[in-house]
């Protein structure tokens with residue numbers, strides 16, 4: 001069996017289960033499911049840019065918010081997490097079919113939830129939350145930060161990845177997504193009534209640092225192959241401070 005965490009692959013496999021894929025997911029025989037991005041290592045690069053150590057993930061309870069096709073869910077389980085809970089809103093029509101397919105390939109068993117993390121009653125806390133590519137899809141990112149804090153155990157780790165505003169300022173700036181003004185990414189107004197499809201706010205670096213401080217997290221910006229290749233994206237490691 002070929003490893004999950006390797007950049008090389010044999011053949012690109014399109015729609016192995018008859019569905020389109022967002023994530024490019026390795027298969028145990030060395031092939032790779034072809035995701036939407038031209039770079040079929042983009043998810044692997046993001047995983048590596050998170051710089052998760054063995055101590056960060058092994059034996060931990062992980063929540064993957066906006067799990068989508070499940071690259072990061074499967075990765076966390078293969079990296080030694082005790083449990084991984086995947087949640088995604090139902091509007092992503094290939095969820096959870098693709099995530100279940102990928103999990104079966106790698107013989108891992110995440111808990112799979114279809115719902116909105118902002119309102120779903122999880123009934124527990126998590127040691128690690130993966131919050132990748134979700135922040136800018138939310139109408140209220142401040143309430144979301146409060147929610148993320150409440151879902152984390154004391155000392156818990158929040159891995160946050162987001163589209164960034166390119167406005168550099170020593171002040172926290174949130175760029176409003178728009179279809180009419182030349183913002184860093186479009187709003188997609190047609191999708192505003194659908195949860196998790198449109199864009200709302202893109203923070204600059206100071207805004208992320210300030211958001212972390214407001215909700216009592218430490219915050220460190222991370223760099224790696226992912227941010228080198230996707231310069232308008234930001235990756236941050238936040239740690240929940242005690243009450």
Ligand SMILES: C[S@@+](CC[C@H](N)C(=O)[O-])C[C@H]1O[C@@H](n2cnc3c(N)ncnc32)[C@H](O)[C@@H]1O
Pocket residue numbers: 043065066067068087088089091092115116117118131132133134137161195196197
């Ligand atoms: C840009 S994709 C990112 C997918 C994956 N996390 C990654 O980084 O490749 C955003 C995902 O978050 C989901 N999503 C958006 N808002 C959500 C919410 N409130 N609760 C759960 N999932 C949400 C979307 O349906 C979509 O699958």
